Amino acid sequence: MRFPVLSLLFLFIISLSFHNPISAQCLDDQKSLLLTLFDSEDNDLSWTPNTDCCSWEGITCDSSTGHVIGLDLTNQSISGSINSTSLISISSLQSLNLSLNHFNCSIPSGLDSLSNLTHLNLSFSGFTGLVPIEVSRMKSLVSLDLSFLFSLALPSPDFGYLIGNLTGLRELHLDGIQISAPVPEFMVELVNLSSLHLVYCNLSGEFPSNNLSGRVPSSLFMTPSFKTIDLSSNNFQGEIEWLGNLTRLIHLSLSDNDFSGQIHSLSSLAQLESLSFSRNRFHGQISSLANLSQLSYLDLSSNHFSGQFPSLNSTCLLSLDLSSNSFSGRIPSSLFMIPSLRTIQLNHNQFDGQLDEFHNASVALSGIFLSNNKLQGQIPRSVGQLVGLSILDLSWNNFNELQIIDLSSNGFTGIWMVWGPLIFWANGRRWYYKQMDKLLIMAKAWWER
Numbered sequence: 001m002r003f004p005v006l007s008l009l010f011l012f013i014i015s016l017s018f019h020n021p022i023s024a025q026c027l028d029d030q031k032s033l034l035l036t037l038f039d040s041e042d043n044d045l046s047w048t049p050n051t052d053c054c055s056w057e058g059i060t061c062d063s064s065t066g067h068v069i070g071l072d073l074t075n076q077s078i079s080g081s082i083n084s085t086s087l088i089s090i091s092s093l094q095s096l097n098l099s100l101n102h103f104n105c106s107i108p109s110g111l112d113s114l115s116n117l118t119h120l121n122l123s124f125s126g127f128t129g130l131v132p133i134e135v136s137r138m139k140s141l142v143s144l145d146l147s148f149l150f151s152l153a154l155p156s157p158d159f160g161y162l163i164g165n166l167t168g169l170r171e172l173h174l175d176g177i178q179i180s181a182p183v184p185e186f187m188v189e190l191v192n193l194s195s196l197h198l199v200y201c202n203l204s205g206e207f208p209s210n211n212l213s214g215r216v217p218s219s220l221f222m223t224p225s226f227k228t229i230d231l232s233s234n235n236f237q238g239e240i241e242w243l244g245n246l247t248r249l250i251h252l253s254l255s256d257n258d259f260s261g262q263i264h265s266l267s268s269l270a271q272l273e274s275l276s277f278s279r280n281r282f283h284g285q286i287s288s289l290a291n292l293s294q295l296s297y298l299d300l301s302s303n304h305f306s307g308q309f310p311s312l313n314s315t316c317l318l319s320l321d322l323s324s325n326s327f328s329g330r331i332p333s334s335l336f337m338i339p340s341l342r343t344i345q346l347n348h349n350q351f352d353g354q355l356d357e358f359h360n361a362s363v364a365l366s367g368i369f370l371s372n373n374k375l376q377g378q379i380p381r382s383v384g385q386l387v388g389l390s391i392l393d394l395s396w397n398n399f400n401e402l403q404i405i406d407l408s409s410n411g412f413t414g415i416w417m418v419w420g421p422l423i424f425w426a427n428g429r430r431w432y433y434k435q436m437d438k439l440l441i442m443a444k445a446w447w448e449r
């Protein structure tokens with residue numbers, strides 16, 4: 001088997017090397033269209049008129065015909081306006097990226113005449129005015145990114161009107177556009193959607209709409225094509241039973257909304273790498289997260305979760321935030337051994353019992369926040385073995401009063417004193433403290449002496 005594969009690869013390399021020298025050159029009419037695109041020459045593009053435009057920065061040509069198929073002018077300090085007539089005359093365009101520029105005009109009109117355009121990215125490009133209604137007719141679009149066009153408005157309050165017919169969309173990013181509408185019901189039709197970013201769009205209502213429950217299962221959530229869903233900072237409500245079938249999800253953020261109910265169904269999301277439910281109104285116990293073995297970021301903070309510490313089985317966890325909930329019981333000592341873990345935020349919960357000694361603790365740990373719990377007993381002596389630590393907050397617990405801890409091996413030279421409900425943390429050579437307390441001030445004065 002090996003020989004045919006190698007010889008195919010060889011032929012492929014040969015054909016590549018023969019292909020390059022004969023790849024077609026830019027067409028003169030398209031070159032002149034490109035040269036009339038921008039009215040201001042004050043940008044970072046160095047397009048030299050008497051050279052092959054297929055070799056210009058940001059231009060991709062079809063290698064056999066020489067037609068311009070891609071224009072990626074990301075972050076080229078382009079300002080002023082764009083000549084719509086010239087742009088839409090480059091009819092072979094398949095991908096257009098004008099992101100991170102400073103245009104001072106509206107989105108070019110007539111984009112729907114670019115019948116082969118599959119990717120349109122205008123994020124952070126400065127365009128203002130209305131989203132042209134023609135966008136709703138660009139049925140070939142696979143990816144649409146209009147994020148962070150802060151002064152852009154939608155042509156009609158019915159958001160579905162714009163997006164509803166773009167059924168081939170795989171990526172839809174509209175972050176920061178004030179849609180100010182109830183739930184986008186149309187999304188049921190977007191069966192191929194894989195990445196959805198609707199951050200800070202002032203969307204409200206249930207997600208997906210209540211109306212959909214009559215037609216369960218909605219096709220959107222039957223098709224497990226989703227990889228990224230970010231609905232942060234809206235006013236979405238309702239429960240999230242729809243999560244269960246999205247088995248390919250990698251990034252999920254629902255933070256800063258009004259979602260509620262219990263979470264039953266996370267075990268099918270085995271590919272998840274980041275999960276944020278922070279600042280919602282979820283409650284109940286969090287069932288096991290042991291299936292989520294790829295998890296790097298977990299943020300369940302500021303909800304009403306209760307019950308025991310959820311079981312985890314990820315060896316790549318970097319950050320864990322369960323703060324401001326009602327979790328209770330012991331903090332498992334295995335938590336501190338997750339090798340990649342950098343920050344642990346368990347503050348403002350009901351955790352109790354003693355903290356176990358930190359044996360085999362992760363050297364990556366730099367921040368541990370356990371304040372405002374009901375922890376008691378001695379602070380583990382082995383806290384001194386957490387060599388990477390720069391912040392440790394144990395304040396507002398029920399630890400034994402007056403303990404002396406040696407943190408010298410953490411790089412915090414000197415002897416530390418802890419007394420009752422005290423915050424103590426240090427970062428490099430600087431000490432910080434939140435709460436006035438005689439002992440802490442003494443320690444600080446001693447340090448600065």
Ligand SMILES: *[C@@H]1O[C@H](CO)[C@@H](O)[C@H](O)[C@H]1NC(C)=O
Nearest residue numbers: 044074075076077099100124
């Ligand atoms: C944009 O380009 C400038 C240099 O021209 C660079 O400093 C900056 O980091 C770039 N921004 C992004 C987001 O790539």
Ligand SMILES: *[C@@H]1O[C@H](CO)[C@@H](O)[C@H](O)[C@H]1NC(C)=O
Nearest residue numbers: 033036039083084085086089
């Ligand atoms: C736009 O470009 C076309 C050529 O494609 C040119 O004829 C026209 O004058 C330009 N319009 C503006 C406003 O510069």
Ligand SMILES: *[C@@H]1O[C@H](CO)[C@@H](O)[C@H](O)[C@H]1NC(C)=O
Nearest residue numbers: 067090091092093115116117
């Ligand atoms: C659009 O793509 C099709 C198929 O690749 C191609 O035949 C056609 O010429 C393209 N249209 C333009 C205007 O380039």
Ligand SMILES: *[C@@H]1O[C@H](CO)[C@@H](O)[C@H](O)[C@H]1NC(C)=O
Nearest residue numbers: 072074097119120121143145
């Ligand atoms: C520009 O946008 C296109 C389509 O969204 C994307 O494929 C490409 O990676 C982007 N370019 C940069 C430099 O991010």
Ligand SMILES: *[C@@H]1O[C@H](CO)[C@@H](O)[C@H](O)[C@H]1NC(C)=O
Nearest residue numbers: 074099100121123143145171
């Ligand atoms: C759009 O381009 C930006 C770079 O400016 C990139 O970060 C972003 O991922 C692109 N959007 C899509 C949907 O590819």
Ligand SMILES: *[C@@H]1O[C@H](CO)[C@@H](O)[C@H](O)[C@H]1NC(C)=O
Nearest residue numbers: 079080081102103104105106
């Ligand atoms: C944008 O263009 C308008 C006129 O079209 C002009 O009044 C305004 O000053 C421009 N703004 C910037 C930041 O260039």
Ligand SMILES: *[C@@H]1O[C@H](CO)[C@@H](O)[C@H](O)[C@H]1NC(C)=O
Nearest residue numbers: 136137160161162163164165
């Ligand atoms: C969507 O497509 C349907 C059927 O082709 C059409 O009747 C409707 O007007 C289209 N909507 C928009 C906003 O283009």
Ligand SMILES: *[C@@H]1O[C@H](CO)[C@@H](O)[C@H](O)[C@H]1NC(C)=O
Nearest residue numbers: 166167168169189190191192
């Ligand atoms: C969804 O994607 C599949 C596979 O790429 C494709 O065959 C199908 O036509 C797409 N559906 C829509 C509505 O574009």
Ligand SMILES: *[C@@H]1O[C@H](CO)[C@@H](O)[C@H](O)[C@H]1NC(C)=O
Nearest residue numbers: 178179180181182202203204
């Ligand atoms: C958010 O949307 C509501 C209507 O759903 C509207 O009354 C409110 O003004 C919007 N807020 C902003 C900041 O646009």
Ligand SMILES: *[C@@H]1O[C@H](CO)[C@@H](O)[C@H](O)[C@H]1NC(C)=O
Nearest residue numbers: 182183205206209210211212
């Ligand atoms: C359900 O849909 C109807 C019409 O499409 C609409 O008037 C109603 O407000 C929707 N109800 C909810 C709860 O979204």
Ligand SMILES: *[C@@H]1O[C@H](CO)[C@@H](O)[C@H](O)[C@H]1NC(C)=O
Nearest residue numbers: 217218221222241242244245
């Ligand atoms: C999940 O998919 C199954 C079939 O694959 C379906 O019976 C169930 O209703 C779906 N659940 C949701 C919430 O869409």
Ligand SMILES: *[C@@H]1O[C@H](CO)[C@@H](O)[C@H](O)[C@H]1NC(C)=O
Nearest residue numbers: 290291292293294313314315
């Ligand atoms: C923990 O994850 C590993 C894969 O990383 C898996 O083999 C093992 O079964 C998981 N354990 C539990 C209890 O889920």
